[in-house]
Amino acid sequence: MGTSTSVAVEYILILVLMNNFVALSANTANSDDHMGCIKSEREALLKFKQSLIDHSNRLLSWQGDGCCEWHGVACSNISGHVIKLDLRNPLSMGTNDQHVLGGVLHPSLVNLTHLNYLDLSMNNFTGPQIPSFLGSLQNLEYLNLSSSNFRGKVPQHLGNLSRLRYLDLSANGELDVDDLHFVSTLSSLKLLDLSVVPLVQAKNWLQSINMLASLVELHLGGCFIPHIPLFPKINLTSLAVLDLAGNYFNSTIPHWLFNISHIQVLDLRENSFQGCLPDEMGNLSLVTSVYLSRNKLECKLPETLGNLCQLRELDLSSNAFSGDVSNVFRSLSAGCAKYGLKNLNLGDNSLSGTIPDDLGNLVQLEHLRLDINKIGGLIPVTIGRLLNLRELDLHSNYLNGSIPESIGQLSKLQYLDVASNLLEGIVSEEHFLNLTSLTYLYMIGNSLVFEVGPSWIPPPQLVRIGLTSCKVGPAFPSWLQELRNISILEMSNASISDTIPDWFENISSSILQLDLSHNQIRKSLPKFRESLLPPERVNWRRAIFLDSNMFEGPLTLFPSDVGLLDISNNFLWGNIPPQIGNLMPNLGFLSLSNNHLNGTIPTSLCKMEFLEVLDLSKNQISGRIPQCLKELKTLSAVDMSSNFLSGHIPPLGSLILRSLHLENNSLIGEIPLANWLLLETLDLSQNTLVGEIPSWIGENLQFMGILDLHSNMFYGEIPKQLCQLQLLFILNLANNNLSGAVPSCFINLTAMIGDERSIGNRNTYDSVAWFGFTNSYYRLEEYVDNLLADIRGRELEYTSTLRFLVSIDLSGNDLVGEIPTELTCLSGLRNLDLSGNNLVGHIPLQVGNLSLLESLDLSRNSLSGPIPDSLTDLNYLSYLNLSFNHLSGQIPLGKHLQTLDDSSIYIGNDGLCGPPLHSCEKELPDGGQHVLQGTVEDEADQRQWFYCGLGVGFLTGFVGVCSILYFKDSWRLGLFQLVQKYYDKLLAMVAVKKNQLLSGKSFPVKFRSKTHT
Incomplete structure (x- = not known):
């Protein structure tokens, strides 16, 4: 039996060798005997080249007879047939890269009958769609057309490629796929990547893919799939990688996803999944990476996470998971997951509780993110056991107490962020003892005291430091001079009340962003050197924040690569340098507000072609507004308020202005016609502007939200066109000479x-x-x-x-x-x-x-x-x-x-009465009489004055009559006796009434009329 089998095998081998010999002889006869290049295939490649656009001459080698040596072409060592064509853009920079190939795909490719590998990715072909003739390349095993700007319908002919193992059509966002049936016939397919290809209409997507029992990788991220079946029977028994990210299913997570036994990578990010994370997740015994970030998942995390023995990465960030974070760490550290877990991201959830000491058991952790939660308590000392940790992000929680010194043992730590917590206490040299790899340090928004000795040398790799709101001062930190590669330095509100030392200029060339605002830094502005940016960052513009300090002296210029400069709220004086626009042409944001600057506005500002925000408010600047500002096509906000500007407002053309503040100056004339279609705020108040309020404000400025023209000399009626400003929410026309009615519109x-x-x-x-x-x-x-x-x-x-x-x-x-x-x-x-x-x-x-x-x-x-x-x-x-x-x-x-x-x-x-004015009157129950309504004290006071007035009136009349008789002797004695009699009675009556008032008794008073003042 064994002998016959050997003979059969030898016979088969002889037949195969004879067949290859015959084929080789035929190929040799059809070739020019130049390195095995077959003439018909060379001609097919040349026709293919002629239909392409090759600006960078990537196909320069495509000449001569040896096509197997051409760039991107590979031939079989045995048959000489072209078996591989790889024209992928080597720079992989997308369709705008100058190295991309363009044009159309010539059908001559069908003559490459032995082609099994075709890669045309990362190019920019302009044909209407993927050519259907590609379905005739029966030997194709690898087809990559990703990121090549194909559009139109995907041809169903691709379903003829029965040997195809790898199909990548990803990142062709204008493809139209309404049916994935062609995929179901690709029985040999191992990898299918349709990422960012719209599958909105492909309702049968899962049914078609479910036919591919041999499929190992499936990538359908960002395909806008509207629905995921919840209860299908899944045949994807070989599937190891599943990427469904970015489809916004807006449903619960289907349980069948956790029944794919061979799954290793599960990516379900950004799908609006809701509900809880099922316990079945613990069934994924082979899973190494799980990505569920940016969904709407809630509830507590399942304890079965600790059963994932092969787990290396777990990203559950940006959800609404709740519960005690200590339970999560206990389940992970108690199970077998602790032996391999390297990346744990629970950031941006609603986890509470405290971080337990069990954290120290996850010794393989390299990345730990718990940021943006509700976690309180102390940072555990056991964090010092995580010797492999490279990233620690705890920002935006409620952590309190001090930072444990054990953190200084993490020699591999590169990124440390504890910003926006309730931390306090001292940060000393012990915290940095072995942090030799530290690159990023963020402690912003705590009550920490950064206290290190004058000879302390910081971690040499530090490039970004954030100590805003920590106590760093009062002295300017001398340890900064050791950091020659620092790029981000944020020490706003850091209690610094020193001057900036001269050595700062030596480290300034590496700084891309400097924030020293809201301190009490004195004397002159710091000196800066031009940055030494690497070639890949030549378009980066630097940002400098020195606002809200005590800088004084003249405004000095900064390097030409500065894009943002804020020196507002200081004590600078003198003129704005006349050449500021020529020497700082890259400025996009300039704020010099609230200083003591004077002089005129330099016209060189108009040289800043990127300028978007110009704030010169609250200074002593005089002169006119430069008309050349109309040339700044990017200008979005202009604030020149509270200065001494005079003259007319110049016509500023068709700027994209959104905010214009010229209030509190001495501007004259009328508002010039302007085409500021995007203007949302216009404040020209407190000037001497005249004329009627222009009707075009209401007709053209449809985005206007704030219109303030108060304290000018405008006259005429309020234009009814203002009623067209449906976004207007502040209107101030006070203190003008406007007439007419308030518009009902x-x-x-x-x-x-x-x-x-x-x-x-x-x-x-x-x-x-x-x-x-x-x-x-x-x-x-x-x-x-x-x-x-x-x-x-x-x-x-x-x-x-x-x-x-x-x-x-x-x-x-x-x-x-x-x-x-x-x-x-x-x-x-x-x-x-x-x-x-x-x-x-x-x-x-x-x-x-x-x-x-x-x-x-x-x-x-x-x-x-x-x-x-x-x-x-x-x-x-x-x-x-x-x-x-x-x-x-x-x-x-x-x-x-x-x-x-x-x-x-x-x-x-x-005509008004009632509290808080005098009282109003009321009818008495017996009719006709009125009383003053008010307090007892009010009534007593008024009645006392009434009786006093009554007595004085009586005496006046009595004296007037009796004075006539005074000069008669017979009447004189009688007169004095009569006066004395009535005077005694009046005093007795007043005394009685006073006692009644003081005892709280009230009594009616009759008046002749219903009103009485």
């Missing part, structure tokens, strides 16, 4: 309508964010919009709370007519000021509809009639002024209005 200002929640959540502009960094602790610089407003009878400045202010101020004009009832529909109003006009009529009865109103001023008008009872419904009202009108009747009683007991609110309205 203000009811169209829909941004002023809403309840407290909708107003607070309003998506309105309040800042221009410019410098966006990747790390969460880098300072995101903003120009925060601001406004001075007369609210509650005093001037208030609004910045970060500006979005909550909804206000109309038309005071100090010559407006006439009645208050439109439509104003009471603006339910979001917090301030309404119509004082100092000539308004007549009644206060609208529906004024109580302004439920959020905090300040109401209608004083100094000619309003008449009663005060509406609905005014008592304004529960937030804290300032009210109705003085100097013609209001009458009783002041409404009850509710919140009673707390406003200042009589000056109502002064100048002779």
Whole structure:
């Protein structure tokens, strides 16, 4: 039996060798005998080359007869046939890279009948779709067309490639796949990657893929798959890698995912999965990596996590998991997971409790993230056992106490972040004893005291330091001079009250971001050197924050690569350097606000082609606004308020301005016509501007949210076009010479309508964010919009709370007519000021509809009639002024209005009565009589004065009559006797009435009329 088998094997081998010999002879006859290159295949490759666009000459070697030596071409050593074509872009930089191949794929490729490997990835082909002739390459085992800008429908002909093992069509976002049936016939397929290929219409996606029993890797991340079946029968018995990230299934996690017994990598990130993480997760005995971040999972974490013996990476971040974090560490450290777990990310959840000492049992940990939770208590001392730890992120929790010195034993630690906790105590040299690998150090937002000796040498690899709000000063830290590669240095609010030493210039060339703001650093600004950036970061612009210190002296220039410079709130004086724009052309954010700078605005600012934010406010700058600012096409926010600027406002063209502040200057003339279509804030108040308010403001500036023109010399009527500004929530036209009526069309200002929640959540502009960094602790610089407003009878400045202010101020004009009832529909109003006009009529009865109103001023008008009872419904009202009108009747009683007991609110309205003014009268039960309503003291006081007046009147009349008779002797004696008699009776009567009043007794008083003053 064995002999016959051997003979059969020898016979088969002979047949195979004879077949190969015949094939080789045929190929040799068809070739030019140049390195085995077959002529027909060479010609096919040349036709293929002619249809391509090759700007970088990647196919320069495609000439001559030896095609097997051409770039990207490989031939069989036996047959000489082309078996491999690899034209992948070697730089892998995407479709905009100059090395990409373009053009179309020529069908001559079908002549490469022995081709089993085709890679055209990372290019930019412009054909309408993946050519269907690729389905004719029957020997293909590897096909990679990823990131090559293919579009249109994926041809079903690809289903003919029965030998295909590897298919990658990923990152072709314009492909159209409405049916994955072609995949089900690829019986040999081991890897399928359709990442970022839209599968919105492919409803049968799982049924088709479920036919691939040999499939090992499946990548469907970012495919916009709308639905995942919850209860299918799965045949993917060989599947080891499953990537379904970024599909937003918005369902619970299907339990069948945890029944795939061979799964090793499970990626379910960003799918809006809800509910709990099932206990069946513990069944994945071979799983090494689980990614479930950025979902909506909740509940407690299952204790079965500790059963995952092969687990190396577990990422559950950015969910809503709750429960005690100590239970998580106990289950992990008690099970077999502790022997291999290297990466644990539980950040951005709702975990509470404390970190237990069991943490020290996870000795293989290299990355530990517990940031953005509710974890309290101490950092355990056992953390010093994690000798393999490279990353420790505990920021944004409630950790308290001091940082354990054992952390200094972690010699491999590169990233340490304990920012935004409740930590306190001293950070000493012991904490850095063996941290020789430390690169990132963040302790921002704690009450730590950074206390090291003058000879301390910090970890030499440190490149990023964040010590904001820690106590570092009062001296400027001398240990910084040892860090020649420092790139990020944040020591804002660090209690430094020193000067910046000269050696700082030596380390300045490596610093990309410096934040020394909110200290008390004195004397001159620091000197900076040009940065020594590596070639891959040549477009990085540096950021320097020196605001809110005590720097003095002239403004010195900084290196040309600085993109953000904030030196506001200091004591700088002198002129802005005339060449600032020429020597710092890369500035995108410049704030010199609140200094003592003078002189004029240099026109070289117009050379800053990247400038987005320019803040020169609160200085002593004079002269005119440069007209060349219209050339800065990126300019988004300009603030030149509170200076001594004069002249006309220049026409600034079609800038993309979002905020313009020129208030509190000496500008004259009219508002120039401008095409600021994106403008949201316009503040020209406190100038000497004239003319009518332009109607084009309402017609063109549809994004306007704040319009402040108060304290100018505008005249004419309020243009009704302002009513078209549906996003307007602050309107201030006070103290001008405006006439006409208050427009009733203000009811169209829909941004002023809403309840407290909708107003607070309003998506309105309040800042221009410019410098966006990747790390969460880098300072995101903003120009925060601001406004001075007369609210509650005093001037208030609004910045970060500006979005909550909804206000109309038309005071100090010559407006006439009645208050439109439509104003009471603006339910979001917090301030309404119509004082100092000539308004007549009644206060609208529906004024109580302004439920959020905090300040109401209608004083100094000619309003008449009663005060509406609905005014008592304004529960937030804290300032009210109705003085100097013609209001009458009783002041409404009850509710919140009673707390406003200042009589000056109502002064100048002779017809008003009731608290806090004098009392009103009431009918007595017996009819016809009236009493003064008020306190016993009020009644006693008034009645006492009445009787005193009655006595004086009687005496005056009596003396007048008797004086005629005085000169008769017979009457003189009788007169004195009579006067004495009545005088004694009057004193006795007053004494009696006084005793009655003091005893608390009341009595009626008759008057001739119903009113009495």
